[in-house]
Amino acid sequence: MRRKFWQRTLLYAVVVLWSIVCLFPFYWLFTTSFKTPLAVSRGPRYVPYVDFQPTGDHWRYLFNEQGRTLARHFRNSLIAATGATVAAVILGAMGGYGLARYRYHWRRFFNWRNDNIAFWIISQRFLPPALFVVPFLLLYSWLNLIDTHIGLIMAYTMFNVPFALWIMRDFFMSLPIELEESALVDGATPWQAFVRIVLPLSAPGLVSVAIFSFVFSWNEFLYALMLTNYEAITLPVLIAGQNNTRGIQWWYISALTLTAVAPVVLIGLMLERYITRGLTAGAIKG
Amino acid sequence: MFRRQFWLPMLLLLTIGALIWGCAAPGVQPPAVGEVGVEAKPFAGQKVVVVTQTGRSIGGPVEDHAPEWEALTGGSVELQQFAFGELFEKIITAFETGAAAYDVLIFPANWAGDFMAPGYLEPIPQEMLDRLEPDDIIPLYRERITAWGDTVYALPYDGDAHMLYYRKDLVNPESPYAAEFQERYGYPLDKPRTWSEYYNIAEFFHGREVETAGEVAPIAGVAEAQRRNAQSYWVFISHAAGYGKVPGDPCFFFTCDDMTPLVNSPAWVQALNDYIRSRDLGPAEQLQWDVADTRVHFPAGAAVLNIDWGDVGPISYNPDASVIVGKTGFGVLPGGDRYWDYRSGEWVEEVNIAPFIAFGGWIIGVSANSQVKEAALDFAAFMARPELVKQLAVTPDTGINPSRYSQLEDIDLWLNAGFDREGAEDYLAAIRETIAHPNAVLDLRIRGSAEYMNVLDTEISRALANEIAPQEALDNVAAAWQEITDRLGREEQLRQYRNAVGYTE
């Protein structure tokens, strides 16, 4: 029993320690967003009212003077991430289902079969984005897609689809096939079977794919920086831009960062169980 | 169960989104245009997009004063800001892809070669320039930095030159440290005139426990921006100017005969050695500081000496950000104790003051493919109008520094802004002397200057990090500069450089 006690203690020690590692940066952001500039530049101050006098000025500035700018970026992020998520989930679920349930054999194309196709698709996720910097600019300016929501959604869909498809494929493979078969016997078309039977059963997988897509798109920086100028520009560009010559305004950045991060963190936290369940079901058998 | 779990956060997200969206709605829609107002308000319904760097500095005045223009003209102004390190890329890419994304650009004058030469900017009508009280603008800022060839492409807004800041309360002949300093170095402790005096002071104070605003703490000798991909190369060039600028010869970065880079001459190597010394006499993290950081830390009492643009003046008098109000001294950049004559190939033993008009200032241009050119020009002129610019220069945090005679002469302007008389006189004298100096060095202003400077930036940063020796670093720069010049066309680059420095054979 002694041993058990020590094991428990160790376990909790690790949990507590790592929780601090995870949470402290958020705490620091939170307190910094209430500090006056001098409270920041004169060395670390930890607890409001104890070693510094909090001020709500930065939050007021963010939501009043900067409200328009913030709202524009926020709205664009929301549109781009939502659009790319919807597109990725649809394309990913369909493609994943195809690869999970049918046999493909592209005789005219390297003789590829399902696994080759799947591998090719996932490899798209890992192409260096630098490869696309200039050609995308060129392509987009031909198509008049620069600085549009649709352009950003297209780019994000491109790197979300592989991941979505990969996870969904494994998820579908873990579902028993009998249900669909009985539906087919009852006269449903394969499409109906997919929409009415398979998709509802796949909710955890779909949710986890949606969360991942949303988070990736919400947080994406490089494409957003390149492909947008004004109309469609997103939050990460706004945050990255705070590196200005007037002194890094930690207090303001902290407030801004918390605002930008809050929605995704909240979604992630509330749907956490689906992330794990969606992944456990299939993807991870390796 | 599932449904509730899923919809709750979605609903939350949508609510937050809608709320923020709602806040923005008034700004998104063009202001309502009354039937009556149409004639009185020439730009009703037109949207002008302004691009500049992030933050209150430079962009702040647009935020503050755009509503007045909107009320006056019926147009609307939207401000787009990027980090300084990305601003050039964003603007040039927008130009190149032909997207008429930005109408008004507030940008550093030394990008003129890349923006004005290819015709991306709209020429400014003469009558508009006449309205800006042109005689009041210091000729340097009026003529040199806003034009390309004979055409004016931008409106002057800001004036910028590097200057010296120091802790007046510590560095003066009556300071408690004066005796010890005199004993150690054999001359009185006072405002440094040359780099060797500068480093004596830095060395003397570095690490010393000094009282600042009631707290006794170790202070650093210098605070200089040394962060890569920021402003460090300007600070470095400020070091190099005194050693490398030959009095009476305008050519400094290149020879005016054939564009041979001078950047690896003994003068520049000496400057880089100095700059490396600054690293050791500065705060521990100085290598990662840009002016953003030094402008926080110097006024917070972190160092004795500082090199920066005019901005530090008003900041040092801002009690919210500064613990050294009234304790800052201002001066022209220190000179070289000797200078290198590249033609004869030897050192000339003579003190050589050569202030560096680093950067040259932010200027306002209008995009040539703007859809609302008239409105854009009007707004640019609105922002550059004399009354506004004068006021902005004395306001802390605007980033706007004096560019007009009236700003330098009207001391009440500065007293009202919180300066004490002595400080204001010092500050203005330092600026006047810097920009009127016959031996001043102008920033590099030719096509590709961003690339030339990026190479310099990278190599000096490597030398600062002890990756390579100073000579080797600057040799690399020279080689790369040659390559860039060849790539862009040597003849044309030479022509542009001669033009830029005013060289005549």
Added chain:
Amino acid sequence: MTQPHASAHKEEGRPHERTIKRIFLMPAVIYLLLLSVFPMLWSLSISFTEYQRGAMRTAVDVGGDASAGTPAGAETPTGQGIRLTLRNYERMASDQRLHTAALNTLTYVIGGVLLQYVVGFLLALVLHQDFWGRNIARVIFLMPMMVTPVAAAYMGRMLFDSRLSPQAHLQRLLSSLIGWEISIPWFGDGRWATLAIILIDSWQWIPFMTLLLLAGMQSIPEDIYEAARVDGASSFQILRKITFPLLLPISLTAILIRGLEIFKIIDIIVVTTGGGPGSATESLTMYIFRTALTFGNFSYAAAISYALLVLVVLFATLFLMLGRRFARQSIA
């Protein structure tokens, strides 16, 4: 990586069947082809030319949008005519800055993956236990992953600051306690800065490793453990002989995904060090970005991108080969 799928609906070949299966897969495939093939071919072809800034303007105009006037700088010898050249590839061999960037990138990949895997595995083990507060812990451990990388980088910059951060305070306290000076110049020194960047990336992505490994652990059937325990195996033996080998496939996938992601690192570096001090932290992606957009040297940027692509493919292949061999040995 994944074994061929279990079963298919029907034999292929019937016309209706063929249509339906195309409807499922083709949208995704066509979409990816459309968006990736043009950029890849275009990059490849310009990497053999000398395509500079200014040429893009021409290309855009040809493409239809000729709204602006002719650039006055057209007299410069850029973008006129197309000459094939290997110069870009030759230049790569002698470009020191590129080599440093490649080396830095490799450091990030190897350091980051190792750290994230080890810590991620440990945390997955912890979360796999049954304890009070486990659900809360799981939620907390996941939080960093949701943060925008640029925001995480700013957090890092604040927390690694040598004057204003709590850890600097801690260092000072420690120094005065033990009497000798500890002062880590986090972003002021190349090696420390590299470490700081790896730490920031890891803070953010350890949850990803944990998540995948935890899911893997949960899919190991309980009876295997039971049997081992009945045979009298210690917890450590169980970990070494059962958990670890059974998790190898998913570990490989997780490591591969993270490795390939770190190859693309740019945002954290832009915000924290800008590539400095010196060139100690510049990554390949960042260098390519600079080359293309600051210097306007598009063809060279394309050439480097291709080199990076080759590097990535090599890394992935090598990793999978070694990984499989290792997996076979450790199971045997």
